Structures are given as structure tokens and as C-alpha cells.
Amino acid sequence: MRRVAITVNGTRREAEVEPRELLVYFLREHLGLTGTNVGCDTTTCGACTVLLDGKSVKACTLLAVQADEREVTTIEGLATNGEFHPLQRAFHEHHGLQCGYCTPGMIMAALSLLKENDELTEDEIRAGLEGNMCRCTGYQNIVKAIQSAAGEMLPAGA
């Protein structure tokens, strides 16, 4: 067992973990943060995407011990004071979700993408999210949601 201290959604969390424990299971099973979903186990579907020190990673590809002394943001950490993050609101309002299982990962991947560049073209959004799969294939509205949120996030980010 290894002792880790990971700051999750702004709160420092210390725990004993198996060295083989994946970050996603640490989040889901140790911390009960089940918003981060598991879809494939092979780093293909992106349902488990979270931010590590502000950049998107697939939490099924990272060991919990690799996140030691680092900052992790999950979907549960996005809303502030109960208010939706603009991306969450946009995914809801633009119907960028169907069964919703891919949604948290999509939102986290989109957030990372918009942090890098908030003036993305549609093609850049599509290229940037190629690693996040939606099997209900609500892809069109996901693009619309991100475009709408990008507009909203721009003033705050500028």
C-alpha cells in the first residue's frame, strides 16, 4: 500500500492505495465521486476524463499514485455555489447529452480544450474530442454546446 495526498476538487484527500489502483477507481470507490464514469478500460472512450493540474487526462490510464501531490478536478468540482459551469449549462440547454454516460468526460475534455484555445473552429472542436466517444452519438449537439459555452467563457477568460 502507498500513501497518497491528492487535491480533488480543491480538497486535499489522503489515503492508502494499492500501487496498481487506477485513478478512476480511487475517485469512484474511495471518494464516492461516481460522476466520472468507466466505459472501456483501454483509454479509448474518454468517459473517465478528468483534469490533472488543469489538463485533461483519462483517469483509467493513470495510477492513483501518479496523481500524488497533484490537483485533480472532476465533474463534481465544476459547479460553484450550486451554479452550473457554462459548459454544464450549455450541454443541458443544447441537448448535448442523451443517455449522459459520456457527458462528464465530454465536458472535462471540452474544458481542457477551451482552456488551451477559446476560439476553436468546429473542425478543431471535433479533432480535439475525437478521443471521447458517445454511443448514442449525440455528437452534433455536443459541438453546438461547446461552441455556445466558448462564447460565454470568453469574457471571463480574457
Add this chain to the structure above:
Amino acid sequence: MARLIRTEKEVEGKYTEQWIVVEEDSLDQWPEGPQTTVGRPAARVTGPARARGEAEYTADVQLPGMLHTAVLRSPHGHARVTRLELGPALEAPGVRGVLTPEECEHLTSEPGYPGEPVAAVAADTFAQAEAALARIDVDWEIVEPRLDPDDAVRREELIGEPQRYERGDADRGLAEADVVVEAEYRTQTVLHNALETHQSVCVWEGGRLTVYTSTQFIWGVRAEVAEHFGIPEDRVRVVCRYMGGGFGAKTTPGEYTYIAAQLARKTGRPVRCALTRREENLASGNRHATIQRLVAGAREDGTLTALGGEFTMAVGWDGFQSSTAGPMQMLYACDNVRTVEYGAKLNTGPNAAFRAPGFVEGTFGLECLLDELAAKLGLDPLELRRRNYADSDLVDDRPFSSKNLLECYRRAEPHWGRRDEVRARSEGPWRRGVGLASQIWYGAGGPPSYAWVRVGSDGRAHVITGGQDIGTGTTTALAQIAAEELGLPLDRVEISIGDSDRGPYASISAGSSTTPSLGPAVRAAAADVARQIVEVAAQRHDLEERVLSLRDGNVVSADGGSWGLEEITGLFDDAQIIGKGSRGPNPTGMRVLTFGVQVAEVAVDVETGEIRVERIAAIHDIGRVINPLGASSQVEGGIIQGLGHTLSEQRLLDPESGAVLTQTLDAYKLPTIADVPEIVTELLDIPDPHLTNLGAKGLGEPPIIPTAAAIANAIRDATGADVRSLPITREEMLRALEEARERERAVAGSAG
């Protein structure tokens, strides 16, 4: 008074007769077009929970003391277990129980396909359960697997009886034809791959079993699990609050539910059994492959004189024959039709329903054949389809309850009319073209389904039904229907769904039936409440009931009086006004179907065989549209799944052992967000005047049906090549191009 009637019920083209009880008062349909809430775009009522990561899927259910299961599955196509020693696994760290084939009929010692479950281990963690699996001592006697469907048909190793259908005289029809086309089409096996895998968590408490499960039919699971354990159905509670997709493969309990329930009983602990992605792609169902040997004959003017087809379906070790011949029998007014369907029993995973099973495959064959016929006749493909338009159902000789396919064709014209402009954009090796295909499918839904609605003193409504929302937006559509009937804004309607202990029976979510099955019951329940509110208001304010109605959260009278709903319901303090509603019967003696047409634009690189789908227009006739936003999203989803079916998805097997080579999502190619073309959706939104109090049909399946044929026909338009096999890989594309060149050379040779 309750009225007992005998009526016909249909799910995915299978008709059964059953007794139902219906309410005396039937409601008139709302007028055509958008109402206050129904027919207007609504974001998901469950959207906030989903976007916050708060939606609780079965995958998220964590109960105190819950054990995790790993399942020993056969690595072989066909084998017999000659020794199974579970002792070492029981002694492994964390293990609390094991299950053998002797204890559970859903485990077997003669596995007939790779991935068939043999034994199971429950442990404190999934990692411990997996580690214990490796300690099981098992010897296999390997049997040579049967993998060739044609071979299975020759040997008469079949699932079910061959399905034969004939009307008129197909031989005579072919003899009378001016032009005959014959072709063999093949479709591949595809895998559902819902992002949430098949899974259940089971817990026994005081002789009652609670099953948290990812399912399309909580009442079906309840009945089957109760029967398995020999307990009354009311001792089983089935819960599915949120679900990460189904697509047809989650209609029965599945072995994982029985394993979890049995291990839970054995260990006295809650038990989770969740398939991994690899298990999902081995043993959770598939759309079976088909081989379709088809023939069509027509007169010079395009009138079809005969259609014929021999369909071989690679069903697998178990499963069912989907109706691959259905489109050929139903889509066109052809007097002479003969089909035969064989279901091959093979050492491959059992099939399961997958979004319009049979019709997706059969439409690919039929609609490509029609275009080959049009080319030979020198007729416009859209015109050929119009000339053979069916005014009534020729299979059962019944009128359609409503059919607006001609209007779909008319609305397709501007898209179809882009052909010259699209072709003109061909440049270099890239050839461009346009193709279309028609769609026919079921989607009536049917009884029984029930709903309750209660309105509290705060004037808010709560809709309760025991159905499930498999991710399609059912909850939102049902809330809209209740809001409309009660004259309430949508945000004053709550909805509870997905718990057999907390709501009345509701039907399966399969066969494009959820909205047309549950929606009318919800409207009836809301109308029951509305009637009571009006009665109360009339007595309270000394008015006649007929001058009162519910609008914008108020009770309004014809003379201008208006009272907030909560003023009326608030008379009762904590008490509630409660309504109930049931789904009435489908129209007697009529065929209720959905129709549509899709027009695809493609670009093909004739040197490399690369295919790009650039635009798809989808025009569908599904009766009244409840939520245009959810509906267009469903259409896009169906088309994009169809795109995967057409171009990239395929379960690959090792030809010797039958092992599945595409078990993970890096090997099995789903469409990504970067693969998607422009999609234009047009829904006619014409209520079916004969169908229920809504006139709404189902939409889940229609959009995936014509996509593959529309794309293949666009490829023919672009290149002159006949692709006849799915997925249209570069190899298939290059083969078809070479065949077309050879044909041209032969024509040039004979002309010279």
C-alpha cells in the same frame, strides 16, 4: 367503468393478442402542430443531473458490504469442461463465494461460444475476484467450432424453423419482367457497445430481492427473476433510474443478474456483477451477420413484377431470427414476393435485438437492389420508388393507420435535386455522388402501460410510472405531455420513473415503442387530474364545469375569471389530487407503421478507396412529434450509428477458433465526433389520426434503417461501382471499383 377488450400488441414486428382493461373516456387528440409545450423543443428534464455527474447509473450503485463478481468464461468456440476445481479460488484473498454450473442454470459446462459463462467468484473487490479466477483449475475438451452460416444451413443446424413467405407467383412475375437484377449482399456482425456495460447489483432483504440493473424493461426483469427463484413477483423490486444506453441488448435479465442474485443469496451480501468491455463484446448480444441472395424483376416502366430473397442469418449459439425479409415484403406494392429466411446456429455469441433488427440489414439489400434495377432500367431511383408505392399493407391486406411516405419523397426532392451540383464537385481522384433509400418499420407501441399523476397543494404535478428512460429522453417527453394536459409550465412537473416498487406497470423500451406506449397513459392520467381540478373549481366558485379550463398554471373560466392552480389544490392542505391513466388499444384492423427516406452525399477517392460521407438529409414520418429537440437528436444518433454500421464497425473472428478479435474499443471502430457529416433532419409531424390520444409513433429505430443503403447508392452514383458488402472498407470499395472497371472493359471490348 373499466372496459375489458382483446387487442393486438406489437413489439418489433411480433404481434400477440392480449386482454387489456381500458378507461371508458377516450380523449380527442390535440390539433395538429405545436401546442403550448408538446411539439416545442425542450431540454432534458434530467439534463442538470446528467451534466453535473449526479445521475446514478447502475454502475454507480455502491451498497455497504457489496461484493464484486468475476466470471470464468470459455476461451474456446466450443468446448466441454472436463474438470472444474473451484477450491483454490475459494481460498484466495477476499473471496466470499463461488458459483458452479450445478448451482446455476445460467452457467454451463458445455460452452458453445467464446465467452459463455462457466463459473463465478464473488470477492470484496473486483481485483480480488479476478485474481481468484486465475486460480480455478479447469480442463477443456475442445470441439471444432462451426462458424460458416451457409454450411450450417446446409447441415440444417438452425435456430428456429425456416421462415417462408409467398404472395402471388414470384416465378411468373420474373417471367413477365422486362428487366431482372440479381445480386448477393452481405452484412456484418456488429456489437452494441452501450457505454454502460450490462450489469446488475442484487441484494436480498427479508425474503425480498432488489435488483439494480441497466435494463430496457424493469417489469420483464422482475417477472423472469421471480420465476427463476420461484418467488412471487412482488417480492422482486427492479430499479433502473439512469441508464447508459441499451440499443436493444438489455431487454432480459441476462446471466449477470442471475449470477449476482444467486451469489447475493449465498453470501448474504449485496453483489455486483458487471461485464467488462471485453465481456460486453463477447457475450452480450450482437446484430447478426446476413447473406442476402436477392432478385427483382420489373417492366420497362419500372413496375415491379417480382421480388425474391433467400436470407441466411448468422444467429449464433442462441438468439432469434430477426425479420430480414420484412422490408422486401412490406415496402413496395409488388404482387409477387417470395422470401425464405434461415437462422444459422453457430459457435458464436447469441444475437440480441439491435436497433431495428433485421430491417437495417434487409433494407440495405433491398434498397441497393432497387438502385441496381433503376440503373438497368435507366430510371430515376426516386421515380422507381414512387411507381411502386404501396397504398395499403399487402402482407396482411390491411389499410395503414397513416402513411405519408409520398410527402417524405416530396420533401426529399430539394436534397435529391442537389445531384448535378454534387457530382460537378468531383475533382482528381475524388468522385462525388448522391443516393437515397426508403425506410419502413413498426413503432406503434401498445397496451398495457399505466401512469399516475398527483397534484399537491403547491400546484405542482408529479408523474409516476414504472417505465424506464434508457437514455432517449422518455422522461422529458412524458413530462411535456403531462404539462400540456394540465396547462402547467414544464418546470412545475416532476417525473419519477424506473422503479417497480414506486409506480405502475409500463411496457418495454424497445421497438420504438416507449413514447407511443407510455405517452397516452400519462396524458390520460393528467386528464383525470385536470377533470377533478375543474370539478372542484366549479363547485368552489359556483360555475359550470364546461366553462373552465387549465392554462398557464391557472384555472380559467370562459368569462375571464382566473385562479392560480395552487388556490384550488391548496384547499386541501397536505392532500393531493390523484389521477390514473392507461394506454388504450391500437386501431383495430389497421397496420401502424413508420416511414421515411434519407438522401446521402458521398465523396470516394477512387485510387485509395477512402469514403467520406459529406451530408445526410433525413425525412421521417413518425406521427406527432412530442419534443422536436429530443427527436432530432435521436435522428442524428441513429444516422451516426448507421454510419458506423456502413463504414467501420465489424466483429472480427479468428476463422479457425472462432475467437473474437475485436473485444475492445480500440479494435472495434465506433464513429467518433470527427467522423460525422452535416445532418439535416425533417420530421413531418403529422399526427396519426387513428393511434391513441396522441397520434405519436416511435422514433428510436427508423433513422438507422436506410442509412447504409443511401450511402451505398451514393457511392454507385459517384463511381458506378456496386458495393454489396458491409462494412464498406477500402478493400470492399476497391474490389467494387475494379469490378466496375472490368465491366466497362468488357462492354468496350464487345462494342469494339
